[in-house]
Amino acid sequence: MFPTVSASGLTLRYGGTPALDDVSLRLEEGVTGLLGPNGAGKTTLLRVLATAVPADRGVFTVLGHDPGTAAGRQNLRRELGYLPQTPGFHPDFTAFAFVDYVAILKEMTDRSARHREVSRVLQAVGLSDVRGKRIKRLSGGMRQRVALAAALVGDPGFLVLDEPTVGLDPQQRMRFRELVAEAGEGRTVLLSTHQTEDVAMLCRRVIVMSSGRIRFDGTPAELTARAAGRVWSSAERDPGARAGWRTGLGSFRNVGDPPEGAELLEPTLEDGYLFTLDGEPVREAAA
Amino acid sequence: MRAHENHDRPDARDTGWHVDDEDLRAYVQGELTAPRLWSVDTHLVACDGCRRALAEVSDPVALDMGWARLDAELDAPRPGRVESLLLWIGVADHTARLLAATPVLRRAWLVAVSAVLLLTVAASSSLRDAASPTLFLALAPLLPLAGVAVSYGPALDPTYEMTVVSPVHGFRLLMIRTVAVLVLALGVNGLATLALPGYGLRALAWLLPALALTATGLALTPRLGPVLAPALVGGAWVGTLAVARATTDEATLLPFTPAGQVITAAVAVLAAVLLYHVRDRFDLTARARFGAADGVL
Structure with a gap:
């Protein structure tokens, strides 16, 4: 399959801090999840791919457009949908006016065609009924849907979504996941998230980042399988575990190298993620 | 369009006119342009007769498109006051919406600027024996500089990150907003000038410095950022005036003399040339905006 995004050697430093360290990847159609702890470089990678900030080194193309040239950057931006980590709004705008504003920024100057498109996306995210409400009067979940519509x-x-489910309640999160799943049909979506459930439910592929580098690149099942035979239960926190936490039942769930005779548990995607974060890179992303 | 003469299109909510067949055909083919398009949209909502006539002149596919367009127009809420005013004076609807999103056009800012200017004029007027309204002339050029600074940039534009990755050229957007802010700020300054009739043309000596400061602030923005650049330019202006005051006993400071005005005009032209030269750099975000200190790597 022809890749939508092809990046090689992306490197970016903020002062002395490496935000991206020689990152290479290829993205194809469907939803790809980007997991990693705070400071892993997820947002920086998304901003570079969205052309919000330039990388110090490395090259990439999106749908064949090279952002290294002014024309390529403009063509790339015509193919881009971007939901930043903290989307800003003009709070006095209505939902319709705000999405209309973004449509104008996307060069849709024909009023009728633009309004048809704005109505379409507001309907797609289930906001037709509140299209005339000012954004400052909408709930957090609705605002997030306005940003998705934009x-x-x-x-x-190419759709870039930076932690779109943060701050949403469980019901809103489920609704948002449905929307992202629909958006992923027929286009490439890169979704940054802290939530392994987002990845488990939405993504056919997952990338794990840490310290500006890609630590894993594969399917959610492959990430889960990394922790096979590495998860065990104990009554007390096991000091030898790479990670451990108390479960709702009061026992501890540990990830790492289990002691002899340990009660092994079936791994989850979260176990595979935690195991990968503390381990060596499994394989570098395809160049 | 024509007056209400077509009696075969009666309607309970008589609007006083009907859409003629030629316009209806253009409407269904998507060829009718604003503002006539808007009038037809509005009229079709109210006039049953014209809606039936629309069906008669349309092929089914084109008719569906026409209804879809009408639905979209009905979905669109009414624009706000600023936007309505801009539309009323003839600004294109997409430009009006871009301007309505400009922070500086907000009422609070305009009120604050007007208050500062009124105080300045009052202070200058109280010095009835002064040969030059120096305080007013010193302050007036800073207002458009500040206005342009707050109309564009990550600090005050909540949608900056979404804007910078849009295909609309950043420099074009900047110029649209700059022209709007200049019209507004220069208009306010101009009104304040009218309150100082005793000084004649000398009260207009703020105009060229205002253009020079604004153009210089913008030209330096890609290198210094949208906060530091105007701050430095404003500081340099105040410093220049302080030096001029310290080195002369004349009532009129050098920047407001004919020679000073020529120099200021030259600075404005040079800054405009430099600004045009760096126009592509407004398409990229300042790195500092997303530094490690944000904790959002």
Whole structure:
């Protein structure tokens, strides 16, 4: 399959801090999850791919467009939908006016065609009924859906979503996941998240980042399988475990190298993620 | 369009006119342009007769498109006051929406600017024996500089990150907002100038410095950032005036003399040339905006 995004050797430092360290990846159609702890470089990678900030080194293309040239950057941006980590709004705008504003930024100057498109995306995210409400009067979940509608306007081929489910309650999160799953049909979506459930439910592929580098690149099942035979239960916190936490039943769930005779548990995606964070890179991403 | 003469299109909510067949055909084919398009949209909502006539002149596919367009127009809420005003004076609807999102056009900022200017004019007027309204002339150029600074950039534009990755050229957006802010700020300054009739043309000596400061602040923004650049330019202006005051006993400071105005005009032109030269750099985000200190790597 022809890759939507092809990146090689992306490196970016903020002062002395490496935010991206020689990152290479290829993205194809469907939803790809980007997991990692705070400071892993997820947001920086998304900002570079969205052309919000330039990398110090490395090259990438999106749908064949090279952002290294002014024309390539503009063509790339025409194919881009971007939902930043903390999307800003003009709070006095209505939901319709805000999405309309973003549509104008996407060069849709024909009023009728633009309004049809704005109505379409507001309907797609289930906000038709509140289209005339000011954004400052909408709930957090609704605002997030307004931001998603703004990212979807113009039917972009590459959708970049930076932690879109943060701050949403469980019901809103489920609704949002449905929307992202629908958005992933027929286009490439890169979804940064802290939530392994987001990845488990949405993504056909997952990338794990840590300290600006890619630590894992594969399917969610492969990430889960990394922790096979590495998860065990104990009554007390096991000091030899790479990670351990108390479960709702009061016992501890540990990830790492189990002691002899330990009660092994079936691994989850979260176990595979935690195991990978503390381990060596499994394989570098495809160049 | 024509007056209400077509009696075969009666309607309970008589609007006084009907859409003629030619316009209806253009409407269904998507060829009708604003503002006539808007009038037809509005009229079709109210006039049953014209809706039936629309069906008669349309092929089914084109008719569906026409209804879809009408639905979209009905979905669109009414624009706000600023936007309505801009539309009323003839600004294109997409430009009006871009301007309505400009922070500086907000009422609070305009009120604050007007208050500062009123105080300045009052202070200058109280010095009835002064040969030059120096305080007013010193302050007036800073207002458009500050206005442009707060109209664009990550610190005050909540949608900056979404804006910078949009295909609309950043420099074009900057110029649209700059022109709007200049019109507004220069208009306020101009009104304040009218309150100082005793000084004649000397009260207009703020205009060229205002253009020079604004253009210089913008030209330095890609290198210094949208906060530091105007701050430094404003500081340099105040410093220049302080030096001029310290080195002369004349009532009119050098920047407001004919020679000073020529120099200021030259600075404005040079800054404009430099600004054009660096226009592509407004398409990229300042790195400092997303530094490690944000904790959002």
